[in-house]
Amino acid sequence: MNFNFWGQLEKPFFVLAPMADVTDMTFRQIICETGKPDVFYTEFVSAAGLCSEKGRPKLLPHFKFGENERPIVAQIFGSVPRYFYECAKLIADLGFDGIDINMGCPDRKVLKQGAGIALCKTPELAAEVIAETKRGANGLPVSVKTRLGGDKIDVSWIAKLLGSKINALTIHLRTMREMSKVPAHWELAGELSKLAHESGTIIIGNGDISDYQDGVLKAKNYGLDGIMVGRAIFNNPWFFSARGGPASGGDNRNERLTLLKHHISNFINLWGNPPEAGSASLRNYDTMKKFFKVYITGWPGAKESRDELMRTKTSEQALAQLDNIM
Template structure:
């Protein structure tokens, strides 16, 4: 899945020039799904047409983002409060998709558990898949994901003939497989769980067995890739959340992490890592 991109931006020429960069991918990344968000069905349709033309394998509509700016547009998790519009948006995306699978990612509710009222609205539109982040918008990521509700949702999805993917607090590949088995969901989506752990899907490598030196070298490669692909498009400060994830769980992590929070380019990152490794890990 790509990062989510504004359908309103993609629908106009000027915005498309900037945002299209978020939809770059290489052949070896197939199958790949483009995630979009918005509250205007016509623009969703236009964005879906573009996604199809770009060669994506599917379209996902974000109806779960808790960001205030997104909610202000009536998009993301705001659509939980507007099921009529949400359904129109799914139909518009299908129209533009021209046969490409259309999925929806959402939450279990806005301020409270609305599984029994909100999710049937989505399921009635028969998306190719439904991805449910097992928290409400209000809960953000501040409480444990409610996997206790996953079985109930899995039953609803099965009855509707819709693939269900669970999301939230998946700590490892093994944990995800177990959560799927226990709950009856068809698959698992991982978000923050992969931060600082690009080995997440490697069955032969466990994060706890990876040396700090290898983590730091991988972090440099990550930063180089970010600078190569996104320099001039996105600010280097975005890498800081990844630095925070890579550098944790060892003595002196807090002090070392603080240094990376001040970096503005790859060279500064490399210099800090070299200095640290000279002292001996």
């Protein structure tokens, strides 16, 4: 039986949200340097793909992690229960600390598979997915990340998930239809927290967390066990360093540029040095470009420097350009 870490975390704890093409090992290692959260998640990975002889070799690099990232949870998505059983066994064998099922993604490609937040329309299937994941997990804690509902807020959906006796539930406090276009419904967090605790489930709030202290305050006000942080990390990679006081780091231009160089080097180590956009590499270099604004901001000439980097076509070109900028 594996150790269930969720109940041992000091509250309120903080989690870095799983984000596609963002929270791979390269970025998580950077966050370990700038200020580590209490829990890391991988990017979400297709359960069907992992069960495919052709897909598994391409997807396994998404599950690479370092020991300094523990506790770390592997997130998977899909809608075929038997795949979740097989994936849970694989994730346990890979040495993860937990398994999370994505039942909140609103992306059309995911919804077409009946996965992500589409599962709120088939709660019986969602329950079967959870049951099969637990069956294959070999004692690993199983959690779910979801939204408030599909077209409208549906508290009964949350209650049904809690009825499956998962170890932890993260709720993005918006519906599928709302995406991120409206403020998160924090006014519902207290009610949902009560529901979760009545079922013995750890509950984590997600949506519009501006900074570390905002997260602490929301957890306290609404009785949440933890807070998951997503987009705010783009504004401040030092987000979690504020645990002991004001956020540290990030004010120095060269510090930010050096960190970006390290990020690109990590990218090369994990994914190789893919050539131009459109190549058949595991991960295209263009996915790195979304990070340039994270690091290069806040000083005169930052925009011009970003524009120069955006014109690069390989990781090596970007590293050379950064040397010129520095």
